Amino acid sequence: MTKQDIHQQFIRQLENELDAITSAAKSSFSTATSEAHHAEGKYDTFSLETSYLARGQARRVEELRQALERLQQLPLRGLAGADPVQLSALVRLQGANGEKRVLFFGSAGGGERIQVNGEDIVIVTSQSPLGRAVLGKTAGEQFTISLAGSIQVFTIMSVA
Structure with missing residues (x-):
């Protein structure tokens, strides 16, 4: 898709x-x-x-x-792997524990979730902690964030 x-x-x-x-x-x-x-x-x-x-x-x-x-009204940008996370980016993350997440970086609708081919995709915005953490990062970068009271480490696997 x-x-x-x-x-x-x-x-x-x-x-x-x-x-x-x-x-x-x-x-x-x-x-x-x-x-x-x-x-x-x-x-x-x-x-x-x-x-x-x-x-x-x-x-x-x-x-x-x-x-x-x-x-x-959100313009969809054609992003390549080296581009930083920005509005309309489709971001694949992997946690240190192997957990995988797929994010759609939107201008609104944060927290909305759909399922595509058995994969959950969630809208994040720059107002959310996760959105702020990934904004501007590129594929291969790691970041640490406190989610649900625990510190988690994620690697950005791809930006599209």
Whole structure:
């Protein structure tokens, strides 16, 4: 699968998430503003709770919309093995313990994950610790990072 295919698969995934959360937000808003759900007493907080939920979901809709827009506008660069990790890079890492990771360096959507040919590919951004650690590095370089409370060493196997 090419980098363009991976990029498009991430875009489709964000579109699907955006559709699902938009639908949920509309439903929550409808429930929160429904006459049938107004407080019947001082201890009836259902309407208040659903309004909080609707507000949180509306924020998530906006976050996803912005992430999707930024990912759609991301120019894909044709990178060679000697190029440093930068936006749109597909980076293969290997940990000192043999663990392998594949990262797509994006402008938004950090943490999104897809599976391609049995391999997990995760979006990282420059805002994440892992993204900051790999940014600007080239194939063959090693780096150390604290992940989940433990120090880990990775080697950059390739940049494409």
